[in-house]
Amino acid sequence: MEAWVNTLPDNIQKSYYRFKRVSEVLTKEPEPQVGLTPKEVIWTKNKAKLYRYQPAKEKTNKVPLLMIYALINKPYILDLTPGSSLIEYLTDQGHDVYLLDWGTPGYEDRHMKLDHYVLDYIPRAIQKVLRTSGADEVSLLGYCMGGTMTAISAALHPDLPIRNLIFLTSPFDFEDTGLFTNWLDERYFNLDKMVDTFGIIPPQTIDLGNKLLKPLVNYMGPFITLAERADNEDFIKSWSLMQKWVHDGIPFPGEAFRQWIRDFYQKNKLIKDELMIRGKHVRLSDIEANILNIAAQRDHIAAPEQVKPLMDKVSSKDKTYQLMPTGHVSVAVGGNAVKRTYPTIDQWLVERSK
Numbered sequence: 001m002e003a004w005v006n007t008l009p010d011n012i013q014k015s016y017y018r019f020k021r022v023s024e025v026l027t028k029e030p031e032p033q034v035g036l037t038p039k040e041v042i043w044t045k046n047k048a049k050l051y052r053y054q055p056a057k058e059k060t061n062k063v064p065l066l067m068i069y070a071l072i073n074k075p076y077i078l079d080l081t082p083g084s085s086l087i088e089y090l091t092d093q094g095h096d097v098y099l100l101d102w103g104t105p106g107y108e109d110r111h112m113k114l115d116h117y118v119l120d121y122i123p124r125a126i127q128k129v130l131r132t133s134g135a136d137e138v139s140l141l142g143y144c145m146g147g148t149m150t151a152i153s154a155a156l157h158p159d160l161p162i163r164n165l166i167f168l169t170s171p172f173d174f175e176d177t178g179l180f181t182n183w184l185d186e187r188y189f190n191l192d193k194m195v196d197t198f199g200i201i202p203p204q205t206i207d208l209g210n211k212l213l214k215p216l217v218n219y220m221g222p223f224i225t226l227a228e229r230a231d232n233e234d235f236i237k238s239w240s241l242m243q244k245w246v247h248d249g250i251p252f253p254g255e256a257f258r259q260w261i262r263d264f265y266q267k268n269k270l271i272k273d274e275l276m277i278r279g280k281h282v283r284l285s286d287i288e289a290n291i292l293n294i295a296a297q298r299d300h301i302a303a304p305e306q307v308k309p310l311m312d313k314v315s316s317k318d319k320t321y322q323l324m325p326t327g328h329v330s331v332a333v334g335g336n337a338v339k340r341t342y343p344t345i346d347q348w349l350v351e352r353s354k
Contacts, residue, residue, distance in 0.1 A: 014231070021230040022223075025240065032240045035076035037088045039099075043128040047103030050125050052132060053079075053091050060094030063163055063353035064133040066126060067099045070145035071117070071256060072206050074248050075101050077332055078143065081241050084333045089342040095349065096133050100125045104250045110199040112253035114260065115278040118153040126160055139164035139349060143332065144302060145260070148172060148270070151310070152277060155286045164352050165316075166292045166345060169299055169328050171306040172284070172313070173271040174264045178300060179213055184265045191261050195254040203249025213300045238334070271309055284313035291319040292348045294341070299328040320348065 043050040067087070069075035078099065079087040091097050100121065105112065126138055140162055142150030147170025154162055171177075183189065195201070211218035222243065229235045252260075269275040275282040291314060295307035304323060311321050322344060326336045 018227060018230040021236070022227050025226065025230070025236055029240070031244050032081070032237065034081060034241065034244065035079045036082055037079050037085060037091065042098075042132050043125065045121060045124065047105055047109065048121055049101045049103060050128055051099045051101060053087050053097045053099070057091055058094065059096040059133075061096065061350060061353050062135060063137055063139050063349075064096040064098060064129050064135050065090065065139045065141060065349065066129050067097065068122065068125075068140060068142045068146040068150045069099070069102070070143065070149075071102055071252055071260075072145060072203075072249065073245065074250060075099060075143075077245050077329065080245065080333045081237075084238075084241075084338060086332055086337070086342055086345070089338070090346060090349075093346050093350075095346070096135075098125075098129050098132075102250075105200060105253050106251075107199050110254040113255045114149065114152070117256070118149050118156065119278055119280075122150065122153040123157055123160060126162070130161070137161040137163040139166065139353065141166040141168065141345070142170055143168040144170060144328070146170070148264075151284060151287065152270070152275070152282050154289065155282050155284055156277060156280055158286050158288070162289045164290045164292070164349060165287070166294070166348070167307070167310065168294050168341075169296050169302045169307060169331055170293075170310075171264075171302040173306050173309040174268040175271075176303075176305060177265060178303065180209070180265060183209065184261055186262075186266045189261075191258060191266075195258045199254050201252040201254060201257045203251055206252060207246070207249055210301060242329075242333075271313065284310065285315050287314040288316055290352045291316045292322065292345070293320065294322045294324060294331065294344070296324050296326045296328055296331040298326060299331075301328040318352065 037053050039051040039053045040055050041049050042052050067078060069078065079085045082088060087097055087099065129138055138161060140150050147167035150165065151167065151172065154165060222239065226239055263269045263275055270282065273283050293307060293310055295304040297304065308321055311319055324331050324340055330336055331341050
């Protein structure tokens with residue numbers, strides 16, 4: 001039926017088949033499968049699940065690693081697809097890897113605060129990891145907001161046997177957050193009205209804010225790139241995976257969102273040693289574990305200037321700051337992540353887990 005296309009000039013033929021492929025990708029093809037590394041659930045609390053990955057695989061690195069993700073989007077970005085999965089890579093290297101998945105909150109979870117996550121969930125998950133692995137110490141890896149929460153929990157629990165802390169593009173200093181500083185200015189942004197109206201913050205709201213940081217690139221860029229590279233099936237696979245994750249957001253519990261915006265973006269309490277969690281004073285200087293703090297050079301969500309200040313606050317003797325030539329997401333998936341981020345984390349962990 002398309003024999004007539006073959007009579008057209010080569011460049012027009014290529015354009016035709018490229019846009020036909022774009023149409024198929026957008027309207028006909030099923031969503032790609034994600035999170036394929038074998039795992040088992042070893043603990044649950046409310047909506048949260050604690051996973052252990054490749055439980056049958058030999059663990060040559062005896063200090064287990066617990067990963068903690070943000071309250072935004074879903075954590076399978078850390079296990080996106082075989083060949084581009086930090087979890088797969090580390091388990092293949094012999095690490096005993098666990099992930100705390102917060103699940104998808106409902107309206108009934110609107111009163112959940114950061115207090116619950118950092119005081120109730122994270123410490124209990126650590127204890128479960130220690131019991132399951134039989135280890136005496138644990139390593140923690142926090143990605144994005146998950147790293148900020150991990151640091152707070154570690155600071156409030158100096159009694160927990162945390163040997164190593166890895167922070168992956170996690171913000172700590174909110175003095176200058178780029179456009180977010182203007183958008184979330186308490187003089188103009190009615191935070192209380194937003195939280196009281198919604199109860200839980202829709203994922204589309206968070207996604208909108210992130211995309212508006214670079215609107216033309218974030219809204220039109222993916223589709224322009226797809227049209228330009230629609231004859232590359234490897235690219236289409238990667239594109240489809242990323243689009244699935246980007247649009248697979250989860251609601252943000254209202255009270256936790258209220259704290260996150262007011263205490264961090266508006267008041268910058270954490271880096272100033274002014275943050276209180278359930279009546280407890282959070283001091284980053286109470287952290288003494290070994291630290292690997294990774295920032296991304298092209299990160300517009302947690303810029304390096306927000307990530308690096310942690311280094312001057314903690315009491316850790318062994319602390320490393322690493323700037324990767326990536327963005328906020330490409331630090332965890334894609335070619336640069338596989339070549340740079342994954343080996344960096346693996347080697348750092350092995351050297352400090354003997």
